[in-house]
Amino acid sequence: MITAFENYLRQETSLSDADIHQISSLAIRRKLRRNEFLFREGEVCRHKVFVISGLLRIFGMTPDGGEHILQFSPETTWTIDAESYDRQTPSIYNIDAVEPSELLLWTKADFDSLLTRIPQLKKFAEQLISGNTYSGRRRLLTALSATPEQKYEDFVQTFPRLLSRLPLRMIAGYLGISLKTLNRVRQAQLLRS
Amino acid sequence: MITAFENYLRQETSLSDADIHQISSLAIRRKLRRNEFLFREGEVCRHKVFVISGLLRIFGMTPDGGEHILQFSPETTWTIDAESYDRQTPSIYNIDAVEPSELLLWTKADFDSLLTRIPQLKKFAEQLISGNTYSGRRRLLTALSATPEQKYEDFVQTFPRLLSRLPLRMIAGYLGISLKTLNRVRQAQLLRS
């Protein structure tokens, strides 16, 4: 429902009801089945995406078919390949649905016009982008320096709600370790507790 | 010299000479000796930094003393811990000088006022930040998915000029591999060529 999105905006911003309505009036509703793609690498990321319900992921694929996950986007978050969206150039990433999902989409043209018409929205969007950049940095540091145990522990702490919703192979793909190693880590934890 | 900075702005932007002068007039000059810190983790990143000459790095330290490098900043680039700078909160990273370096610094207050007074500058700054975000993403994907060989090859391709200026242990720290592994990769390359 669009209502869920409007509630989200009311909760997270101090936008007026008129502004909120203007924003949602330009949204396109879309559903994705499990495993359905929003776009594939080589295609242009043409929309801003808000996840009403469900769970998306953005990931890169290695030649041998390995999937390396950059980010999960559960309900009430946004997703996009910023590089492809901003420049309207082919993406090197894929986005698909881990669970059946309901989305709101805005074309870049529409969203850009909203950003100029509603400075509050622009500010809010910038905050989201900044937060994403910060967490991306922290994630890079973890990827460079942490052991598999630490990476997994970090994931559990950071995304406790996602744990039960994701196949372990995707968590492994997010952490940059093999499923085998992830299983070993989890086994070791069971023994310890 | 401040001239180097002004030339950089003339080259990279279409800012007026008056604007450029206004920007550089608020800059604080600072020199860093080799290995000298700009700030350490726990401190707040209080300045925007432009590197006139030399080479800085931003890195995180693990409890055992391991250094994991997020980014190198050679001459005519900027550096900062954005999270600490934006929020003026303690940083979890360190910045120090790999080579003796000449810097220009702006306090956040000064730079913020420049950003509001000079919309062009704001646009330019946003472009730089975006570019950084995009490359950070790509870097994360590499960190998650690439073999040591591929990581090193990628580094050589991306930063050919830095190769000869950095101790190998720092390149290892940037790639997230041990010095031993880096040496092995380089040995293998010598044989192949």
Next chain:
DNA sequence: CTAAAAAAAGGTCATTTGACCTTAATTTCT
């Protein structure tokens, strides 16, 4: 509800990687 598909878990093994140590080469600094 049931058949089919996907996921988890476990076993085995070869390889990679890093830890630790030593030696040689290079660089820095006074």
Next chain:
DNA sequence: AGAAATTAAGGTCAAATGACCTTTTTTTAG
């Protein structure tokens, strides 16, 4: 220029990791 410090490189070894395969369990979709 010369002493001290840093860096590179190499040897050895144990541990960690991933590849590959099988079996069992769970989930999905018709």
